[in-house]
Amino acid sequence: MSVRREPSVDLELAREHGLSDAEWQRILELLGRTPTFPELGIFSVMWSEHCSYKSSRIHLRTLPTQAAGQGAGPVDPGSAAVGTVLVGPGEGAGAVAIGAGLAVIFKIESHNHPSFIEPTQGAATGVGGILRDIFSMGARPIASLDSIRFGPLEDPKHRMLLRGVVRGIGGYGNSVGVATVGGETSFHECYRGNILVNAFNLGIVPQDAIFLGQAAGVGNPVVYVGSKTGRDGIHGASLLASAEFDEQTDAKRPTVQVGDPFTEKCLIEACLEAMRSGDIVGIQDMGAAGLTCSSFEMASRAGTGIEMELDRVPRRAANLTPYELLLSESQERMLLVTRQGAEQRVCEQFARWDLEAVVVGRVTEDGRMKVRWHGETVVDIPVDPVAENAPCYERPIRVPAELGERQKLDLASIEPESDPQRALETLLDAPNLASKAWIWRQYDSLVQGNTVIGPGGDAALVRVKHEDGTPTDLALAMSVDCNPRWCWLDPYQGTIAAVAESARNVACSGARPLALTNCLNFGSPEKPEIMWEFAESVRGLGEAARALGTPVISGNVSFYNETRGQAIFPTPTIVVVGLLDDVQRHAVSHWTAPGLAIVLLGETREELGGSEWLAQRRGLEVGSPPTVDLAHEHRLHGLLADGVAAGEIRTAHDVADGGLAIALAECCFSGPERIGARVTLDPALRLEALLFGESTGRVLVGTADAAALLARAAAAGIPAQRIGETGGARLQIGSRAGTAWIDGELERLAAIWSRALPRRLEEGEGAPALAEETS
Amino acid sequence: MKAVVCVMLKPDVLDPQGRAIQRACVTLGYDRVVDVRQGKVFEIELRTEDRATAEGLVRELCEKLLANGVIEDWRIERFAD
Amino acid sequence: MKAVVCVMLKPDVLDPQGRAIQRACVTLGYDRVVDVRQGKVFEIELRTEDRATAEGLVRELCEKLLANGVIEDWRIERFAD
């Protein structure tokens, strides 16, 4: 056996691994002995917040994970009713039946910290990881979204981060041939020390061909597939800065991985091929905590054990230790369990794609994970206690002392808007509201030929094909949303609003919301105030999901998003996915022709708390976010779907950040050609609330048959008013009495809106090109 | 004065490009090619005749701009006139 | 034996990357940087101890694979052990 220098394992080392004293005790009891060094490594990652959800689990348990009316029993795959949840949280991703014998599989995940350290590779590997979650379930990934948040663009570092992250997401997604069809981008001081990069992917699979990460069938071979294992990404090099390691060992161990989209593309094709062959029993990607986490989870789900010969694992670097091999997070690797006797065939199939596939172990019945290294047993621990019975904490919760202060907004003391035209232009130029075309033009949004609505619309809309390429009439709509400022002012209301907005965006295409996934980005769970934010947010998420009939089928929690004690705003990123039965009948979010009537659905209230107008024009981030009437939202979804299906609704655009004036402007210039609008409003409210207030539950509609639509709205119990018509080359908004509040040439307004990001990025031309280049 | 600077991925960081090239070499029959690493080279033209000044400048540039120390190493390959 | 090979765009081919970096240098205050060209560097590990063999091999590789003669020039920067 090769000589290994390993530190001696004790409480001290356990602490350096991030384990608490109580957890250390638990390990000793579980094993009845002191763990080996590799075993300690395994416990530390399996029981880390990231893998075990130890602080979040008791909250997440409250979320609805099944469709309304769906029984608890197993469903009949192949003919499950549309909307049935086939796989809920716990697997790589969730699955929902969509008809035509197909299911949609989707999930969102964070890659925040790596992207801060190395934006291009951090973001790229984030995309790679979420793709593996999807195709490891047998689905072909067809569409991605990204939700990215940075500090102010005035900071050159954040310009560099934005460029790097976009290059990473594009570089990886474009190369693997999965369309990035939309996303969300925002900027705020609170992300200066901790950016957010959340990646979403969605795939299609026949309902009866969904694969799970299970190591079933005693005696079945366990096969390692994909890239060789290197020393990269071994957890928290920082945690391990101990005397037992000489300086060099640590310096040699990169914490950030480099993505290899080419290998991933080959893996996608090879895995899908292999899964169709009938030789695969279970499959999972080696994500966080690599080989350890994947093998434990697979064995745990199947109630089996695994026996592994670590020296068979393909290695990229010399002298890798068992500890490193078990914990490495090298990318583009999968773990498969095949039928006995099929392993040779499977390995050859991968060889066709020039991918390495090696039998590294087999499934056992004793429920233990046994790992040998050159004949010596280096790990021997029971699977269940590690994977399933990980610690679970009910962390203390405290309402932030200054919450009242945050929420205080005395509208009477706010100076009224005296120059609405100027306000509109300021908002159009605000990075949070400006066009994000500079970003999404760098993403291939067309590959696979299914993109009906790409980036730039409310929700992206993607046509569904069978694996053999035959098109269906179905399409899926998806949108990623969160207003972090609202969540900071009121995490409960803010999260409800995020779900509502995402669902509303989806409904604007004509699709019916089906289910959702979420990525909960928060600060340290060890702070009671943060834990309060988290609990409130999950409470809101559950309530909204129930009310809108969109079960939570997958998700991800990212804690510890803080730097020097300064946490980010609570940022629960939501993606609602919706289904459209007839892809030919859909609505877009821009005017499609001049001469259409403009109808506003929903009610505008005097709500300015947490608005972009208040932030941009008065420098205030206070108040309570607008309230959400979930019953109204639900009715609105039905109205939109029916109105689109009936052909009455051509354009539907959700009124969100920046309010009615911004939404109107977007309708005018986000289409292939600009079309103006003339709108008259009743000045029943404060002007800034009327034009820039962000009351929820509103949608702008363009229709050729206003009467029919108004009747339909009345029948559905949705307030609706005709406010103007499309046409011309100007955006004009005024009162019925004839006061012109806003009157601007589209060309000029559109230029402000579309130049806002590139202008800021070019100003700091400098830090751009540099190290972000990979090719 | 001209400086030639090489920026390479750190030895333990995966270099997918280098690996692909090495494989291509073998496929082409060059099986003596056991490893390839691909990096970036910068030829930097500096307005100075002084070697020490140039070196100081280039070092700063490497640290600030040309390499990301998290995954890359750099070296000044040579100076030329 | 190891060979270090540089591949650069031909002098008359526009190198927008090099130009962007040059501008970035100036923005950062390094106005003595008058020109930057960015190329690729390959570190090739060869199974041979013989310098002449190595050189022959590397030349062939450059011509066949590593550089595209339409737009690029290449040079062997050095050999090392």
Place this chain on the structure above:
Amino acid sequence: MFAVIQFPGSNDDRDMRFAMKSVLGVAAELVWHKNPELPPGTAGVLLPGGFSYGDYLRCGAMARFSPVMTAVRRFAEAGGPVLGTCNGFQVLCEAGLLPGALLRNRDLDFLCDWIHVRVEHAGAPFLSRARAGQVLRLPIKHGEGRYAIAADALAGLEAGGQVLLRYCTPAGAVDETANPNGSIGNIAGVRNAAGNVMGLMPHPEHAVEALTGGTDGLALLGSLVDAVTAAGRSR
């Protein structure tokens, strides 16, 4: 039958097959790059877009060594029609089947957008369904699409009528504002001297349905179908 070559890392291979099979209704098969031969009955070869071999080293540089490329070269030398789009164009240039090379975009970024190209020379086999001067709206999606070629070779190309498509404004004006990537002479697509091999950076296979953005790509792919059908009849 059309052979759509599938390299490891090809992305638009299935989309190309979809365009030919499901939209144009002709036989089309994916052909694995390790095949030393084209399938019997191959009447046209399509090299799809994507990132063959990850586009590591240079776009198309490694794909040209794939075993199937020997057969493609033979097919081309025998006068068979070969069309390369995006990465397929890059492969053809690297393989020497088309003149020139494709470089990093002028503005460095990958660019996905709908652009316009002007047909410079209509006619079989690639543009019989178009007329000279016609403007086509097609998508591009590439990071390395800046066409480059030495000055004397360029003169030869122009003189020989080998420049088939140029980036232009919607109205058909060829100027710098309409040049998305800095290509010399706004060149978006060229053919070889014999006229049976063509490469272009835009993606005709992504412009075949109104539902997903437009149908101008059929001008190219449909022409190819016509050419192959005509050849089949005359044989």
